[in-house]
Amino acid sequence: MTTTMPDHPVAAPPPGDLVTAVRGRQVLVDGSLRAATLLVADGRVAAVEPYDVDVDGPVLDAPDHAWVLPGVVDTHVHVNEPGRTAWEGFASATRAAALGGVTTVVDMPLNSIPPTTTVAGLAAKRRAAAGQLSVDVGLWGGAVPGNLDDLAPLWDAGVFGFKCFLSPSGVDEFAPLGPAGFTAALRTVAAFDGLVIVHAEDPAVLAGSPVRAGGVYTDFVASRPHEAETAAIARVVAGARETGCRVHVLHLSSARALNLLADARAEGLPVTVETCPHYLTFDAGAIPDASAAYKCCPPIRDAGNREALWDGLRAGVIDTVVTDHSPATAQEKLRGDGDLQQAWGGVAGLQVGFQVVAHEAAARGIGIGDVSRWMSTATADLVGLTRKGRLAVGADADVLVLDPQVPQRVDAHRLAHRNPISAYDGVELSATVTATVLRGRVIAREGAVTAGTGRLVPRP
Numbered sequence: 187m188t189t190t191m192p193d194h195p196v197a198a199p200p201p202g203d204l205v206t207a208v209r210g211r212q213v214l215v216d217g218s219l220r221a222a223t224l225l226v227a228d229g230r231v232a233a234v235e236p237y238d239v240d241v242d243g244p245v246l247d248a249p250d251h252a253w254v255l256p257g258v259v260d261t262h263v264h265v266n267e268p269g270r271t272a273w274e275g276f277a278s279a280t281r282a283a284a285l286g287g288v289t290t291v292v293d294m295p296l297n298s299i300p301p302t303t304t305v306a307g308l309a310a311k312r313r314a315a316a317g318q319l320s321v322d323v324g325l326w327g328g329a330v331p332g333n334l335d336d337l338a339p340l341w342d343a344g345v346f347g348f349k350c351f352l353s354p355s356g357v358d359e360f361a362p363l364g365p366a367g368f369t370a371a372l373r374t375v376a377a378f379d380g381l382v383i384v385h386a387e388d389p390a391v392l393a394g395s396p397v398r399a400g401g402v403y404t405d406f407v408a409s410r411p412h413e414a415e416t417a418a419i420a421r422v423v424a425g426a427r428e429t430g431c432r433v434h435v436l437h438l439s440s441a442r443a444l445n446l447l448a449d450a451r452a453e454g455l456p457v458t459v460e461t462c463p464h465y466l467t468f469d470a471g472a473i474p475d476a477s478a479a480y481k482c483c484p485p486i487r488d489a490g491n492r493e494a495l496w497d498g499l500r501a502g503v504i505d506t507v508v509t510d511h512s513p514a515t516a517q518e519k520l521r522g523d524g525d526l527q528q529a530w531g532g533v534a535g536l537q538v539g540f541q542v543v544a545h546e547a548a549a550r551g552i553g554i555g556d557v558s559r560w561m562s563t564a565t566a567d568l569v570g571l572t573r574k575g576r577l578a579v580g581a582d583a584d585v586l587v588l589d590p591q592v593p594q595r596v597d598a599h600r601l602a603h604r605n606p607i608s609a610y611d612g613v614e615l616s617a618t619v620t621a622t623v624l625r626g627r628v629i630a631r632e633g634a635v636t637a638g639t640g641r642l643v644p645r646p
Contacts, residue, residue, distance in 0.1 A: 202627065210222070210254035211248070215234055223245075229626045233579060253587070256558060258561050261569055264512040279511070286537040287619035288540065289586070290324065290643065302327050324346050329382065331367055348371065356531065383436055412443075423446060423457055427455055479609045506561070507539075509536050534605070538608075544617055583625055
């Protein structure tokens with residue numbers, strides 16, 4: 187990324203060093219920005235003190251105009267290691283996370299081989315991650331046909347919940363659940379008060395939608411219409427009603443589902459929902475033809491739909507914003523030579539997602555506190571990490587500094603994730619994360635990252 191540094195950048199020890207305090211004029215505490223000093227001890231916030239309190243030891247001093255915010259908790263990231271590490275791996279993904287102010291990621295159970303659908307698969311994930319992490323990492327389990335008996339052991343082993351698909355996932359080893367299998371998985375997980383997270387597109391609607399080969403993005407959108415989401419989300423809501431299982435709708439693209447979700451919330455059903463930066467930023471009508479970097483499922487839709495998603499966030503119908511970071515090799519992403527039906531679907535944006543949403547929110551008059559709530563506090567609460575995603579006494583000292591006087595132009599070739607393809611390439615942003623702190627240790631500062639500082643985090 188190309189950035190323009192201010193005259194007075196953040197003052198901090200170099201990456202790898204511990205700090206005893208983080209100080210700023212705009213620190214987000216209890217939902218409000220105020221001048222404060224966060225005292226740090228044993229990796230946690232020990233006290234929230236006045237700005238001018240005396241501090242012994244190294245201090246991270248944020249510029250007066252910069253925001254001091256809790257580290258982002260991104261609960262939707264595809265690392266793909268082991269098995270498809272050429273697409274993305276723990277070292278590269280967590281380095282990108284650190285540079286983007288993300289201090290915790292929760293990794294999806296696919297597209298790794300083996301998938302995280304058994305305790306043995308979970309153990310393989312943990313072995314692959316060992317010694318490679320720049321940020322803290324949790325792991326989702328998966329619900330697929332035939333693994334009902336694996337769900338409780340996976341939960342006991344510390345996964346945060348179970349992802350399933352209602353339509354094909356794109357990889358053979360992670361098959362979708364049919365109606366009976368989905369209900370059975372919900373009943374099984376409800377028995378131990380677990381969480382099922384759902385890729386909600388209806389296979390029958392998809393099968394009946396027009397599929398046109400080629401690179402016209404709106405043709406691709408037509409092949410995955412709004413109705414694919416609304417029908418599947420209706421099934422998810424009905425499943426929560428029938429079984430009492432906690433359910434979470436992944437990567438909401440269609441704003442037409444908002445009323446259905448609001449009604450479920452009003453009914454008291456345990457249903458939550460997320461959306462993603464790319465749905466809040468781009469407009470399908472403005473995407474250039476044959477631009478596979480923008481291909482994702484469900485797809486980016488039109489500008490009116492985008493603004494309706496922002497309305498859903500403002501209204502509290504949408505709970506969280508996550509990146510759904512999903513890189514692939516150029517061979518996979520560009521498969522079909524511009525034919526979007528053949529290209530691999532997934533948007534890579536872990537390093538810039540928070541900054542993108544902050545930029546787009548500011549353009550709509552939405553404050554940074556709301557962005558932090560959607561991308562740090564609410565995501566942490568979704569997975570029970572109550573010591574993450576907030577700047578409060580007893581919380582992990584996970585902090586980012588966002589400087590609105592350091593604009594940037596995203597350059598995909600300078601992003602840290604594996605494979606330099608991103609829909610955000612060339613996007614102009616008004617602010618930059620200039621420092622990231624994990625449990626009191628500076629892990630990223632102005633482009634430099636300390637590896638090996640992260641931990642595998644089990645479900646509390």
